[in-house]
Amino acid sequence: MVSSSVVGCGETTFSLLRSPSPSSSSLSSLHSSASPTAPPRSSSSIRLGRSIKRALRSKSLKESFRPTIACSGDYGIGNPAAESPAKALRRILVSPGIHQGPACFDALSAKLVERAGFCYCFTSGFSISAARLGLPDTGLISYGEMVDQGQQITGAVSIPVIGDADNGYGNAMNVKRTVRGYINAGFAGLILEDQVSPKACGHTRDRKVVSREEAVMRIKAALDERKESGSDIVIIARTDSRQAISLGESLWRSRAFADAGADVLFVDALASKEEMKAFCEVAPSVPKMANMLEGGGKTPILDPLELEEIGYKLVAYPLSLIGVSIRAMQDSLAAIKGGRMPPPGSMPTFEEMKEILGFNTYYEEEKHYATPTTSQLPSRGVGTETYGTSQRTQEDTAQRSEVLQAPIVEVINPTYYGTESSRGPFSGIWSRTLRIKITGRDGLERLDLRIPAGLLNNITNIVPAIAGVNIKELLDDASAEVGGKLLLDFNDTMGDRIQVFLE
Numbered sequence: 457m458v459s460s461s462v463v464g465c466g467e468t469t470f471s472l473l474r475s476p477s478p479s480s481s482s483l484s485s486l487h488s489s490a491s492p493t494a495p496p497r498s499s500s501s502i503r504l505g506r507s508i509k510r511a512l513r514s515k516s517l518k519e520s521f522r523p524t525i526a527c528s529g530d531y532g533i534g535n536p537a538a539e540s541p542a543k544a545l546r547r548i549l550v551s552p553g554i555h556q557g558p559a560c561f562d563a564l565s566a567k568l569v570e571r572a573g574f575c576y577c578f579t580s581g582f583s584i585s586a587a588r589l590g591l592p593d594t595g596l597i598s599y600g601e602m603v604d605q606g607q608q609i610t611g612a613v614s615i616p617v618i619g620d621a622d623n624g625y626g627n628a629m630n631v632k633r634t635v636r637g638y639i640n641a642g643f644a645g646l647i648l649e650d651q652v653s654p655k656a657c658g659h660t661r662d663r664k665v666v667s668r669e670e671a672v673m674r675i676k677a678a679l680d681e682r683k684e685s686g687s688d689i690v691i692i693a694r695t696d697s698r699q700a701i702s703l704g705e706s707l708w709r710s711r712a713f714a715d716a717g718a719d720v721l722f723v724d725a726l727a728s729k730e731e732m733k734a735f736c737e738v739a740p741s742v743p744k745m746a747n748m749l750e751g752g753g754k755t756p757i758l759d760p761l762e763l764e765e766i767g768y769k770l771v772a773y774p775l776s777l778i779g780v781s782i783r784a785m786q787d788s789l790a791a792i793k794g795g796r797m798p799p800p801g802s803m804p805t806f807e808e809m810k811e812i813l814g815f816n817t818y819y820e821e822e823k824h825y826a827t828p829t830t831s832q833l834p835s836r837g838v839g840t841e842t843y844g845t846s847q848r849t850q851e852d853t854a855q856r857s858e859v860l861q862a863p864i865v866e867v868i869n870p871t872y873y874g875t876e877s878s879r880g881p882f883s884g885i886w887s888r889t890l891r892i893k894i895t896g897r898d899g900l901e902r903l904d905l906r907i908p909a910g911l912l913n914n915i916t917n918i919v920p921a922i923a924g925v926n927i928k929e930l931l932d933d934a935s936a937e938v939g940g941k942l943l944l945d946f947n948d949t950m951g952d953r954i955q956v957f958l959e
Contacts, residue, residue, distance in 0.1 A: 541644035542688040545616040548576055549690070549720070549743050554764040559774040561587045562605065563612035567812065568777075570613045576644070579609060581620040582657050583778035595654025599625040599634060606641040616644030618692065623651045623666075628677035635681040638689065645690030647722065648678055650697065650709065665700045671709055675716045692745060693718035699725045699754070707738050714739035720770065721745070725754040729766070732758075736767030743769035750775045794950035795921025796894060799902045889959045890943075892918060897951035909958060921948040922956070934958050 548555050557576050560566040561583035569577040582593040584605050589597055602620070610617050619638050624631035631648065638646045649655070650671035652664045665671065675693050682689055693713035698706040706723045713721060722745040723735050732755070736744050746768040748757050763771050788798040810816065892915065894903040907915070915927060922944065930943045937958075944956040 540688060541610070541616040541642060542690055545576060545618070545644035545690050546688065546719075548616070549769060554760050554768055555770055556760060557618065557770060557772050558776055559583060559772055559778075560609060560617075561778055563608045564813075565777045565781075566609045566613045566617065570615050571812070574615065576616040576618065577613075578618045578647075578772045578774070579606060579620050580774045580778065581622055582774060584620070586778055586782075593657040595622075595656070599630075599637065603637045603641050606638065606643060610642030617642070618645040618647065618690070619643040621646040621648050623649050623653060623655050624674055624678070626653070628673050631674050631677040632681040635678045635689070635691075636685055639682075639685050639687045643689060645692055645719070646678075647692040647694050648674060649694040649724075650674065651700075663696050663700045665695070665697045668709065668712065671695065672712050672716055675713050675718050679717050690719045691717075692720040692722055694722040694724055696724050698723055698727070698731070703727075703731055703734070707734060710735065710738045714742045718742065722747070727754050729756055729758065729762075732756075732768075733766050740767070745770040745772065747772050747774060750779060790950060792920075794948050794952070795923075796902070796919055796948065796950070796952065796954075799896075890915065891955075891957040891959055893955045893957070894919070895953045895955075897947075897953075902952060906959070915956070919954060921954060927956075931958065 555576065556574065557578050558569050558572075558574060559578040559580035560569050561580055566577060579602075581597065581602070584602065585591055585593045585597045588601060588605060591597070602622070606617070606619050619641070621634050621638060624634045634648075635646065650665045652666055656663045666674075675691065678691050682691065693710075693716075695706050695709040695713070697709055703726075706726075710721045710723060720743045721735075721739065724747055726732050726735060732746070744767055746758075746763050747753075747755060748771055749755060750757070750773065758766075760771060784802065787802065791798045804812070888909040889906045890909045891906050892903065893901070896902045903918075905918070907918075909931060915922060925944065927943070934941045934943065941958045942955065943958055944954065947953050
């Protein structure tokens with residue numbers, strides 16, 4: 457269920473201060489031939505930003521007004537705590553502006569999307585196939601795996617989630633089962649496409665689509681299952697016929713999907729801004745979805761204001777999260793292989809990770825269920841059969857408590873006793889400090905820290921690349937010198953410069 461705090465959080469909306477430019481005459485004629493009965497754009501479909509523009513003709517008002525990302529707080533009307541995810545998504549669809557939805561691939565990425573302030577998100581079949589199977593999005597991942605992943609994702613967040621249902625995993629009867637499974641998994645909406653099996657990723661080669669009749673029948677089957685299930689899940693009808701056949705075919709199918717009752721229309725891999733405009737002129741009363749495939753897809757990447765001007769309502773960013781995750785892991789593995797740790801700034805602290813994952817919330821809630829006997833032994837006379845385990849001793853309980861409460865890392869500077877001479881020639885080094893500095897091959901500082909010079913083992917833990925270097929011998933040679941001295945200066949296998957100073 458969607459909590460009141462989420463429903464009331466509002467949506468990210470963009471106010472548009474310029475009117476859309478007309479589409480080319482050639483595409484207009486193509487649109488007319490593809491959907492001859494398409495009604496003209498109604499007044500209700502005029503964008504909020506265009507109305508604002510007309511209202512702000514005054515020069516003084518124009519100078520003081522700036523386009524902003526605003527949150528509207530009208531989602532708490534009624535009883536939001538009892539709303540279904542689909543109802544929350546439908547509120548988004550009827551709210552002003554364009555709404556951005558990053559694509560997640562697991563429970564953690566979905567939680568990060570919600571924490572970042574987005575009020576809905578997508579799942580990406582490409583990303584789930586990559587993260588769950590380590591395989592390409594070529595129809596290898598199954599319906600069962602997608603539903604299971606979806607349950608993990610929807611269970612981790614309170615915002616509505618739109619699921620990637622691929623091509624429904626079979627014929628119309630399979631489509632009905634898919635819709636039923638996605639409803640039970642907690643999805644607010646699903647995207648259903650018209651590709652054949654095995655399907656292919658939207659912006660890759662060799663895509664093929666089913667016939668017009670079968671494509672429309674899939675949408676009708678999905679709508680029938682929704683009605684039979686008593687659900688209001690949002691059905692997003694996608695066609696891949698732009699690349700498989702032609703632009704005209706994709707416009708025809710979009711019109712047919714709208715006539716069948718689809719809630720949102722989506723043509724994947726449109727190749728130009730003009731094609732995107734022609735698509736948005738089909739069935740103007742039905743919301744349109746854009747797909748901004750990052751890193752080199754077929755569709756031009758436009759900012760949200762441009763997409764709103766064209767006529768889009770939803771925009772997906774399918775590869776951002778999986779893409780940056782792959783690069784971050786590659787960089788970290790390269791650093792470790794090169795004998796060093798990932799730079800501190802490249803990852804959250806342990807405390808930040810615990811906060812993101814809910815450790816602190818867990819500990820607070822756990823306190824509500826604590827009892828006086830939580831950490832005590834079973835009372836005398838109660839047999840072990842009742843508990844199914846052997847009775848613990850008080851010493852075991854005390855030892856366990858100490859382990860749980862102990863700090864994770866504790867560095868202790870040793871205290872020496874006796875005369876100065878009894879400590880040996882190396883003991884004086886404890887009064888000195890080692891400075892470890894790593895400068896990346898790009899010239900940026902990666903690490904600069906200081907530790908007691910006597911903690912030799914800690915050096916290799918921090919910089920594994922100097923393992924095998926006799927640091928003690930270097931310290932022995934430098935122990936009698938006053939002031940600082942450079943002990944090591946070399947480049948590791950990654951090209952980073954590593955320096956160790958005795959201060």
